[in-house]
Amino acid sequence: MKKQAVCNTTTQCQSRILAIKDAMEILSGKWKFHILGTLLLNDKMRFMDLLREIEGIAPKMLSKELQDMEMNQLITRTVIDTKPITVEYALTAAGRTVSPLIDELAGWGTAYRHTLYNKKDA
Amino acid sequence: MKKQAVCNTTTQCQSRILAIKDAMEILSGKWKFHILGTLLLNDKMRFMDLLREIEGIAPKMLSKELQDMEMNQLITRTVIDTKPITVEYALTAAGRTVSPLIDELAGWGTAYRHTLYNKKDA
DNA sequence: GAAACTGATTACCTATTGGTAACTAATCCT
DNA sequence: AGGATTAGTTACCAATAGGTAATCAGTTTC
Numbered sequence: 572m573k574k575q576a577v578c579n580t581t582t583q584c585q586s587r588i589l590a591i592k593d594a595m596e597i598l599s600g601k602w603k604f605h606i607l608g609t610l611l612l613n614d615k616m617r618f619m620d621l622l623r624e625i626e627g628i629a630p631k632m633l634s635k636e637l638q639d640m641e642m643n644q645l646i647t648r649t650v651i652d653t654k655p656i657t658v659e660y661a662l663t664a665a666g667r668t669v670s671p672l673i674d675e676l677a678g679w680g681t682a683y684r685h686t687l688y689n690k691k692d693a
Numbered sequence: 694m695k696k697q698a699v700c701n702t703t704t705q706c707q708s709r710i711l712a713i714k715d716a717m718e719i720l721s722g723k724w725k726f727h728i729l730g731t732l733l734l735n736d737k738m739r740f741m742d743l744l745r746e747i748e749g750i751a752p753k754m755l756s757k758e759l760q761d762m763e764m765n766q767l768i769t770r771t772v773i774d775t776k777p778i779t780v781e782y783a784l785t786a787a788g789r790t791v792s793p794l795i796d797e798l799a800g801w802g803t804a805y806r807h808t809l810y811n812k813k814d815a
Numbered sequence: 816g817a818a819a820c821t822g823a824t825t826a827c828c829t830a831t832t833g834g835t836a837a838c839t840a841a842t843c844c845t
Numbered sequence: 846a847g848g849a850t851t852a853g854t855t856a857c858c859a860a861t862a863g864g865t866a867a868t869c870a871g872t873t874t875c
Binding site: 577 | 699
Binding site for chain 1: 850851852853854855
């Protein structure tokens with residue numbers, strides 16, 4: 572009799588795995604957390620503001636990631652008829668739900684760094 | 694006077710951004726969360742067990758990700774002198790700290806899916 | 816003696832990610 | 846007229862991620 576998977580075949584595990592896959596896909600890439608984090612601090616920001624706040628991002632990437640997140644309904648894009656035209660980006664309710672996730676990630680990163688530091692001391 | 698970044702230049706923000714960057718780097722890739730999640734369920738697993746439990750992963754990827762995480766001290770690798778040789782992988786204390794992060798991610802993915810579903814109903 | 820199981824490694828290939836640099840069109844300021 | 850600001854787009858390129866398939870060496874089972 573061939574050995575086979577056990578624990579990860581339960582319905583519970585399967586839907587959990589699926590949920591993680593979903594989350595990773597939607598929040599994938601180098602910049603999404605930084606953009607979302609910046610929008611969490613300001614609630615309405617224009618393209619050039621984001622470009623200035625997020626160090627190192629190129630307009631191409633910012634544009635692409637914003638489109639991505641608009642499609643996934645994490646942010647809204649509003650064209651305002653000023654001269655020259657301005658565009659406002661803001662989080663949706665769904666977008667705001669990433670806040671605890673970002674906190675957790677930042678917290679983990681910080682704790683991890685401390686762990687390594689203490690180990691080196693020992 | 695040129696406009697410049699404001700909020701993301703504070704020391705607080707900078708270290709937060711750094712922590713997120715760290716976490717993303719260490720936990721990057723398609724498979725790490727799945728491997729860690731599986732190890733959270735079993736605490737000691739052999740290579741072939743992981744290969745069987747994690748659907749779709751190739752031995753090459755499993756091997757590479759395990760090495761990666763061993764280097765970052767999230768897991769331990771123990772060779773056991775049975776015949777044929779077996780190798781046990783287990784989470785370290787640091788590795789176990791990803792548990793709440795995985796929960797948060799899975800929770801977010803699930804909630805996100807429900808949000809979309811409800812919107813389609815409306 | 817042949818096949819299968821152990822834990823991998825290697826070569827090869829493709830697709831995605833992400834970066835650089837230049838450019839656009841409209842409008843405003845000097 | 847010249848330059849800056851708005852919000853992007855385009856072409857091009859390099860590096861990385863990740864997949865497939867084959868192979869290895871030792872041991873055990875049929």
